[in-house]
Amino acid sequence: MTRLHLSDLEAAMAFQLDAAGLPRYVREYRFCQRRWRADFAFIPQRILVEVEGFGHHKLNRYHGDIEKYNHAAILGWAVIRVTGAMVKDGRALAVVEQALEAK
Numbered sequence: 001m002t003r004l005h006l007s008d009l010e011a012a013m014a015f016q017l018d019a020a021g022l023p024r025y026v027r028e029y030r031f032c033q034r035r036w037r038a039d040f041a042f043i044p045q046r047i048l049v050e051v052e053g054f055g056h057h058k059l060n061r062y063h064g065d066i067e068k069y070n071h072a073a074i075l076g077w078a079v080i081r082v083t084g085a086m087v088k089d090g091r092a093l094a095v096v097e098q099a100l101e102a103k
Contacts, residue, residue, distance in 0.1 A: 009051050009084045010039055016093045022100060025049075031077060036068045038079075045103040048072055049080045049096055051087060078103075 010027075017025060017040070029041030031048060038048035050069075069079050080099050082092035 009053070009087050013040065013049070013051055013082070013087050013092060016087070016090070017096065020093055020097065022097065031075065032071055036071065038072070038077075042100060042103075045078075045100055046076055047078045047080060047096075047099050047103065049082065049092075051092070052081055052083050 014027065023042055023045070026041045026043060027039065028037050029043070029048070030037045031041060039051050040049035041047070042049075069081075072079050078099060080095055082095065086092040086095070
């Protein structure tokens with residue numbers, strides 16, 4: 001199986017979101033002026049989507065990610081975290097659709 005890099009997975013996620021005709025989103029949205037960005041943001045619905053990579057560098061960033069997601073929640077954002085496998089098999093798109101329907 002071919003391994004995709006995180007940027008490839010984000011591009012695949014964007015393609016799926018566009019093909020599904022979902023509401024407009026912003027890529028690399030800075031939801032906190034002081035520090036953090038999300039891979040995708042549905043701003044009116046206050047939903048952030050993060051495509052997670054799990055390489056060795058990710059383990060080193062774990063605590064920073066927890067702080068980031070907690071801060072997003074405090075600011076009123078729902079954070080949807082998806083893996084590369086979820087992007088590849090369509091589960092990521094399905095969970096984003098469910099989150100949008102719930103708003």
